[in-house]
Amino acid sequence: MKKTILTLILVSGLFVANAQSPHAARLYGMTQYGGPDHKGSIFYFTPETQIITVAYDFKIKVKGKAPKSDIVAPGNGKYFGTTTAGGTFNAGVIFEWDATTSAYNEIYNFTGESGSDARGAMQLYDGKLYGMTNAGGTNGLGVIYEWDLATSTYTKKYDMENPAGGNPHGSLTLVGNLFYGVTFAGGSSDSGVIFEYNPVTNICTKKFDFDNLKGANPVGKLSVYNGKLYGMTNAGGINNKGVIYEYEPSTNTVTKKIDFSGTANGERPLASLTLYNNKFYGMTYGGGIYESVNTPDQGVIFEWNPANNALVKKIDLGSAALSNLGGPLGGFTVVGDKLWATATKSNGAGYIFEWNPANNALTFKHQNNQRPFAINGSFCEEYNYEPGVNPDNTLLLSGNKLLGTTSGNGGFYQGAIFELDIDSLQVTRKVYMQAADGSLPKGNLTRVGNKLFGCTYLGGNSHAGNIFEWDMDNLQYQERFEFDGYNTSARPLGDLTPYNGKLYGINFKQKIKNSGWRGNSVNYNIGGEIFSWDMNTGLYESEAPDLSYSSLKLYNNQLYFTQQIYESYPAVTGGITYGGIFRFDPASHLLDRVAVMDQGSLNNFQDTQSANNITFFNGKYYGMTPWKGSSGGTYNGTIYEWDPASNITTHKYDFDPLTVGTYPLSSFKIIDGELYAFTSNKGNNVPGASPGGLFKYTPSTNTTELVASGFGSAGLPTKSGNKTYSLQDGGPIAQLAEYDPATHSAALYSLPFYPGSPSFGWYSGTCYQNSFPELLEVIPNKVPVLSNIPTAQTVCSMQLTLLHLR
Numbered sequence: 001m002k003k004t005i006l007t008l009i010l011v012s013g014l015f016v017a018n019a020q021s022p023h024a025a026r027l028y029g030m031t032q033y034g035g036p037d038h039k040g041s042i043f044y045f046t047p048e049t050q051i052i053t054v055a056y057d058f059k060i061k062v063k064g065k066a067p068k069s070d071i072v073a074p075g076n077g078k079y080f081g082t083t084t085a086g087g088t089f090n091a092g093v094i095f096e097w098d099a100t101t102s103a104y105n106e107i108y109n110f111t112g113e114s115g116s117d118a119r120g121a122m123q124l125y126d127g128k129l130y131g132m133t134n135a136g137g138t139n140g141l142g143v144i145y146e147w148d149l150a151t152s153t154y155t156k157k158y159d160m161e162n163p164a165g166g167n168p169h170g171s172l173t174l175v176g177n178l179f180y181g182v183t184f185a186g187g188s189s190d191s192g193v194i195f196e197y198n199p200v201t202n203i204c205t206k207k208f209d210f211d212n213l214k215g216a217n218p219v220g221k222l223s224v225y226n227g228k229l230y231g232m233t234n235a236g237g238i239n240n241k242g243v244i245y246e247y248e249p250s251t252n253t254v255t256k257k258i259d260f261s262g263t264a265n266g267e268r269p270l271a272s273l274t275l276y277n278n279k280f281y282g283m284t285y286g287g288g289i290y291e292s293v294n295t296p297d298q299g300v301i302f303e304w305n306p307a308n309n310a311l312v313k314k315i316d317l318g319s320a321a322l323s324n325l326g327g328p329l330g331g332f333t334v335v336g337d338k339l340w341a342t343a344t345k346s347n348g349a350g351y352i353f354e355w356n357p358a359n360n361a362l363t364f365k366h367q368n369n370q371r372p373f374a375i376n377g378s379f380c381e382e383y384n385y386e387p388g389v390n391p392d393n394t395l396l397l398s399g400n401k402l403l404g405t406t407s408g409n410g411g412f413y414q415g416a417i418f419e420l421d422i423d424s425l426q427v428t429r430k431v432y433m434q435a436a437d438g439s440l441p442k443g444n445l446t447r448v449g450n451k452l453f454g455c456t457y458l459g460g461n462s463h464a465g466n467i468f469e470w471d472m473d474n475l476q477y478q479e480r481f482e483f484d485g486y487n488t489s490a491r492p493l494g495d496l497t498p499y500n501g502k503l504y505g506i507n508f509k510q511k512i513k514n515s516g517w518r519g520n521s522v523n524y525n526i527g528g529e530i531f532s533w534d535m536n537t538g539l540y541e542s543e544a545p546d547l548s549y550s551s552l553k554l555y556n557n558q559l560y561f562t563q564q565i566y567e568s569y570p571a572v573t574g575g576i577t578y579g580g581i582f583r584f585d586p587a588s589h590l591l592d593r594v595a596v597m598d599q600g601s602l603n604n605f606q607d608t609q610s611a612n613n614i615t616f617f618n619g620k621y622y623g624m625t626p627w628k629g630s631s632g633g634t635y636n637g638t639i640y641e642w643d644p645a646s647n648i649t650t651h652k653y654d655f656d657p658l659t660v661g662t663y664p665l666s667s668f669k670i671i672d673g674e675l676y677a678f679t680s681n682k683g684n685n686v687p688g689a690s691p692g693g694l695f696k697y698t699p700s701t702n703t704t705e706l707v708a709s710g711f712g713s714a715g716l717p718t719k720s721g722n723k724t725y726s727l728q729d730g731g732p733i734a735q736l737a738e739y740d741p742a743t744h745s746a747a748l749y750s751l752p753f754y755p756g757s758p759s760f761g762w763y764s765g766t767c768y769q770n771s772f773p774e775l776l777e778v779i780p781n782k783v784p785v786l787s788n789i790p791t792a793q794t795v796c797s798m799q800l801t802l803l804h805l806r
Contacts, residue, residue: 024048025720027775028055028452029727029736030441035059039439040456042470042477045736045749045775047720052736052749056470056477058438062461064093064106065414065433067405068392070121070171070330072129074149079396080129081405082118083415083433091116091136094147094154097417097431099398104417104431104461108147108154112136115143115156120171120221121394122147123179125199130157130179132168141166141186144179144197144204157202162186164206165193170272171221172197173229175249180207180229182218191216191236194229194247194254207252212236214256215243220272220331222247223280225306230257230280232269241267241287244280244304244311258304258311262287265313266300271394273304274332274339280304281339281357283317283328290318290326298326301355301362314360317343322362325351330394333402335422340365340402342391350391350406352420352427366420366427395420403430428486432463437479439463443495443551445470445776446503448535452776453480453503455492464490465507467533472778481533481540485509488540489529494551497559499586502532504543504552504559511542530559530584530591544584544591550613550667552584559584562613562623563593581614581621581642581649595642595649614642615668617675622652622699624664624677636662637679639697652702655679660706661692668697669716669774671724675699676707676717678726694724694739708739708746715773727773736775 026044035041035057042055065086071079079097087093091110097103110116116136122129129147137143141160148155160166165183172179179197187193187209194208210216216236222229229247237243237259244258260267266284273280281303288300298318304311317326325343332339332355339355352366395402402420415433420426439458446453452470459466460482467481483490489507496503508528530543530552552559560583581595614623621642639653655662661679668675679692693709694717708724717724717739724739728748736749 023779023781026778026780027718027720027725027736028445028778029773029775030445030454032440032442037436039436039459040441042445042452042454044778045725047723047725047738050749055475058436058441058456058459060434060436062104062106062431062433062435063087063109064095065090066407067095067415067417067433068119068329068407069131069405070393071396071403071405071417072122072124073396073398074124074129076149079398079403079417080122080147081417082122082131084117084119084134084407086414086433089116092118092133094118094122095431099419099430102430102461107152110136113138114154115145117142118145119169119392123172123174125174125177125179128199130172130199132170132172132181134167134169134184139166142168142183144172146199157199158197158204160186162190163188163209164204165195169219173222173224175224175229180222180247180249182220182222182231184217184219184234189216192218192233194218194222196249207249208247208254210236210254212240214254215245216240218245219270223273223275225275225280230273230306232271232273232282234268234270234285239267242269242284244273246306257306257309260284260287262297263289265302265311267297270329271331274334276332276334276339276357278305278307280306281332283331283341283343285327285329288313288316288318290316299328303357314357315355315362325353329392330404333395333397335397335402340395342393342395342404344391352391352395352402365425426486428484429462431461435459435461435463437477438466438468442493443505444774446496446498447776447778448498448503452778453496453498453535455494455496455505457491457493457508460484462490464488464509465492467492467496467503467505472780480535481538483507486511489531489542491528493528497552497554498535499554499557499559501536502534502586504530504532504586506550506552506561507531510545532586543586543589553613553616555616557586559586560594560614560621581623594644594647613667615670615675617668617670617699620644620699622668622675622697624667626663626665637664641699652699653697653704655704660695660704661709663692666716669718671717671719676724678715678717694726707741708744718775718777720775720777725775727775 024046026046028044030040030042032040037060039058041057043052044055045052063086064083067081067083069082071081073079082094083092085092087109089109089111091112093106094108096105096107115133117134118131119134122131127149132144133142135142137159139159139161143156144158146155146157166186168181168183172181182194183192185192189209189211191210191212193206195204195206197204215233217234218231219234222231232244233242235242239259239261241260241262243256246255246257267287269284273282283301284299286297286299290298300313300317301315302311302313327344328341330342332341343351351364354363354365391404391406393404395404400422405417407415416429417431419428419430436459438456441454441456443455450472455465455467457465462484464483464485466479469478469480489509489511491508492505493508494506496505506528510529529545532541532543550561552561562581580593583594584591614621623640625638636655636657638651640649641652642649663680664677665680666677668677675697678694694707696705696707715727717726726737728735728737738747
């Protein structure tokens with residue numbers, strides 16, 4: 001068998017070339033990473049000039065990080081909050097979120113000098129929101145600021161300064177026309193102060209210096225009751241574990257009411273007191289009795305009666321019965337006759353619970369087991385559909401919903417706005433901090449008219465993926481649809497397939513709400529789904545269940561895909577069957593399995609990790625598997641054939657490490673009437689083994705021929721002119737490979753402006769394999785002639801190599 005030894009020419013950077021002709025072909029592709037925000041890019045390569053051009057870099061659109069504020073609703077139909085970091089100056093932002101439209105806007109970026117690290121909640125007064133930052137300002141000790149709702153204007157009103165107080169952690173409290181607040185530090189003893197702020201005169205007056213005996217480092221906000229203000233300190237008092245205090249504005253006196261002592265009644269509170277039925281309820285961050293050496297002093301829930309100054313510890317949050325729940329950072333929210341709150345376990349996982357003061361019963365309402373670590377020991381982009389970790393605030397009751405924020409979420413993201421439905425107890429992420437208009441594309445581009453459509457795996461406000469459009473005429477990028485994982489499925493894999501004005505695709509995760517599909521399909525126990533999206537109306541539909549890492553292929557008005565082995569299906573001929581070829585009818589919305597490939601059978605079609613897709617060729621379908629199951633006696637991969645007329649699936653060919661290489665990672669591509677694909681030689685340690693590369697398969701003779709070795713480790717080839725192009729992983733820098741069959745030579749073009757890899761799946765550090773990277777050839781200023789019938793697919797005035805055939 002003939003082997004071609006290539007001369008590889010590595011080409012870095014861009015090239016100066018002659019003027020480009022108006023119809024010079026462009027090869028479009030995407031990278032999963034790279035670009036200014038490291039979210040990936042759309043690019044194209046012009047073979048005529050050998051120039052690589054960035055068309056668009058996916059961008060972070062939610063720039064705030066780590067929100068630790070309460071959500072507030074000033075009555076204009078929108079919600080407001082702040083973040084402690086992120087934004088243009090990494091000093092935090094003020095954000096506005098519309099629950100009706102799900103529109104999120106960052107309306108102000110703290111600059112550092114104007115304030116930074118804003119916490120607590122903003123308070124409404126005279127059409128304006130007032131809040132505090134923990135740091136920033138002229139003195140670096142925080143500021144009092146004002147946001148005018150009518151004019152959308154930010155004004156720094158007051159710079160905190162010592163010895164008047166500094167570093168406020170909580171919120172302002174409005175009493176009449178005056179605001180009262182506390183600072184964590186500053187004052188004569190550097191233990192914090194109580195201050196009064198007049199928003200009309202803009203005068204801030206220190207009212208009381210904490211001196212450790214009456215408490216130190218006040219936290220939270222002051223609570224009003226019978227004309228007095230009540231609060232807590234994190235330290236100080238007899239035991240230096242914090243106190244409850246009373247402030248009388250009329251006499252400017254502070255009275256210590258309770259000393260926290262640790263085991264008996266808690267210690268180190270970090271939140272505010274909540275008034276209910278003439279008693280105050282609260283939580284401490286530490287203290288109480290705990291039952292695990294790994295989670296000491298997890299805090300308590302207590303009840304305090306200001307009438308007789310009696311404090312009763314109600315619950316030890318570190319008890320084994322509560323799974324060592326603890327670490328509450330926020331206060332209670334009154335919902336009917338019960339109190340709701342959030343807490344954080346020692347591993348950062350967040351909990352929402354309900355506590356009934358009448359019978360002292362605590363009930364978990366939502367348990368977020370997501371941790372700020374990698375899942376299954378691997379640093380993976382795939383995270384649970386949870387609002388995040390480390391809830392730091394008090395929940396806001398709005399109708400039958402509770403809204404809050406988290407300040408952390410997994411390894412990549414830093415917080416979220418979430419919403420809990422009190423009736424269904426469903427928690428949904430509304431906005432993820434650091435959300436991008438596209439991130440981690442795991443498929444390829446699809447052309448419809450003069451627009452390119454694609455999906456990203458983690459784009460959109462919910463980090464659940466999106467559908468985007470790139471207009472090649474006006475060079476405009478637009479997010480067209482965002483998945484959310486609740487009302488829609490999420491995490492799109494593979495390509496979008498156009499059919500009858502809709503785009504069909506595959507999502508890796510099913511939606512949580514309403515798990516049924518449109519057709520009378522068998523409800524296989526799998527996690528993803530086939531979806532459709534109408535390009536004109538924007539209508540999204542859940543079509544059928546699916547969990548495939550391949551794309552949908554359109555043949556004769558039917559959509560086909562292959563299913564990987566480790567998902568079990570109802571038995572067809574007895575026993576458990578694994579994977580196979582599936583067909584979805586867009587007209588009837590029915591899904592059926594047309595070919596079964598059982599790992600335990602003698603033919604041994606499927607592998608144990610991924611299933612590649614199929615290609616229609618001369619009336620039959622051809623596909624590959626990366627390796628065979630253990631009972632087959634080989635691990636090098638196979639080629640199989642499915643005849644739809646007889647419904648027979650045949651094992652055709654075993655890859656040989658000494659000839660064309662092993663471990664094919666793509667489907668076939670038809671080029672000039674022949675089937676082409678790549679082998680990767682992944683994991684092959686056979687002496688003298690082929691390095692793998694581009695090979696040709698001839699079904700009539702069941703033979704393979706290696707036509708170009710040593711490049712193109714995955715993906716699919718694309719022909720443009722007389723040469724073949726592909727994407728390959730060059731380590732930290734992605735590469736575009738060009739093969740010239742006339743000279744039997746290849747050149748590798750580096751993408752130096754992308755510190756990432758093409759859409760390779762495993763090879764770029766991801767957890768789930770995508771539809772393999774393929775370049776899309778577009779000839780500008782030409783209109784394509786398309787057909788849905790593979791054998792009649794023509795390229796009249798425009799080359800379109802990625803529509804349906806691979």
